[in-house]
Amino acid sequence: MHLDDAIDQTLARIDRAGLRRTLLSLDSPPGPRVVVDGRELVNLCGNDYLGLAGDAGIIQAGIEAAQKFGAGSGASRLVTGSPSCHGELEDALARFFGTEAALLCGSGYHANTGLIPALAGKNDVVFSDELNHASIIDGCRLSKAERHTYRHADITHLEQLLTEHRDGKDLAFVVTESVFSMDGDTPDLAAIADLCERHDAALIVDEAHAVGVLGAGRGAMAALGLTGRAAAVVGTFGKAFGSFGAFVATSAKIRELLINRSRSVIFSTALPPFAVGAAHEALRRIEAQGAAFETRLHEVAHELALAAREAGLSVLEPAAAVVPAIVGGEAEALAVAEKLLDAGILARAIRPPTVPPGSCRLRLTACVTHSPEDLARVHEAFGAIGRGSGAEPPD
Ligand SMILES: Cc1ncc(COP(=O)(O)O)c(C=O)c1O
Incomplete structure (x- = not known):
């Protein structure tokens, strides 16, 4: 079949389903x-x-960073694409979110698809909420770990899967959003953190829709007094921060691993200085207000x-x-x-x-x-x- 015909057929199917x-x-x-x-x-x-996103002060901060460091970063962070504004923002993020370290990523999609496969390997197991964002699903798929999906926010089901599948694996991970992007709800994060501790699993929380929004800007984990209970927290700049990009707030050791193992960090050009300057100004606003x-x-x-x-x-x-x-x-x-x-x-x-x-x-x-x-x-x-x-x- 010719490619054009195959595409026409696919689009016609999408149309018939009312999903164009x-x-x-x-x-x-x-x-x-x-x-x-x-x-x-x-x-x-x-x-x-x-x-x-349209705030004059945020835009001005982006312009100043671009004027100083250029329109683009020019390379991956590991080559030469690491202007000092990246490190300054990472230090400020780590202070604000109460973690040892933070690492900037190209986007939330890059963060999840880089983080999960960097941490979870072939003798490991990942438990993921059924409503997790596509970037988490893809991150789990890209990892070589065994994967289990638990019913949305269902702690009993998660516990059952941990009980059945944790043993015999080297590492276990539970991945959840803190505010679900399409349902707007929050799972019982304290119960999930407790389960992780009982079953020796590391918790990864995607706070894309919670940073800047809950916990006076620090996210849902902080709002619930759970800072430090997750091995890694993902936040994005494309939403409440009004800019573009993302970060992982985590331990110094995981940051070091990501710099050496995360393919989306290693093989992709670093965030442009405009996005970093604008995000840093947004962080200052969030800290203050x-x-x-x-x-x-x-x-x-x-x-x-x-x-x-x-x-x-x-x-x-x-x-x-x-x-x-x-x-x-x-x-x-x-x-x-x-x-x-x-x-x-x-x-x-x-x-x-x-x-x-x-x-x-x-x-x-x-x-x-x-x-x-x-x-x-x-x-x-x-x-x-x-x-x-x-x-x-x-x-
Ligand atoms: C929960 C969640 N994680 C990650 C992402 C991806 O973030 P980004 O748009 O920065 O790639 C989104 C964006 O829609 C999201 O809702």
Whole structure:
């Protein structure tokens, strides 16, 4: 078969399933409001939780780093791509997150696909939550370790798998997100940390949606008093930090191993200085205002949950800034997103394979700089959908 024909067939299958995706072109930074085709929309589907991506001070810090160190880093960290701004940010991250060390990575995807295979080898075993992000799944696949998936946030199932499969292996790892990217919930991290200790397993926590958001910016582990209980914590700069890139906060020894073993660190060009300078300024902001950011994010997330319920959608009380509003089928989710767009609200439908079939949703996200006017527009738009569908108003 010709490649073009094979691609046509694949795309036709995607179309028939109602799963064709398109790219949206923004003419503004990805903040609380975005400009699309000349229209300003209230943005409910970004990860720029603190509104820092378009912040003048953050952008200026990036520019200054680029002016000093260049537009790009020029090489992998192990060759010559290690300008001093990288090391300075790593030291600041380690201080803030209370770890011995930190290591910058090209992105959260690079972090997980580099970290897990560097730690877990062929005589080892990895236990992973079924809703973990694709980068964790790929990291587990790339490792040569035996893999087991436990039901989402199900401590009993994790314990059962540890009991059945830990023995006879050299090392064991449990990998979880602290705030799940599509469900917005937090697993019982204290119970997971206890299980890890009982079964001699190392804990890896991806805090992509929690750093800058929970624990006055230090993440969910810190919020729960669990700092130091994970062997490694992954955080990203592409979300609350408003920039790009990621880091692993960990021990000095694991950092040393990653520099020598993590293929995504060794074989990829280092983060550009702009991203590092901007992320460092974001860290300073989070250090200074993390508690206030957290309070405001909770308020906005609560408002979004209320609004979605006004449309008759099912929503759990959000643990952080992600508010999943479950719609059901692909067509219904697209229709709700379309109605919101007509009302000036950007909330894209999330469909399989990102979420399981039948659980299509609007993944609403709070931003500290969503204004009262933005939230009034959101309530109005969701309320109109609820009135159109005859949904009962929430208590
Ligand atoms: C939990 C989680 N981990 C990792 C990533 C990947 O991060 P990045 O976008 O920096 O590659 C994401 C991004 O969507 C995520 O949600």
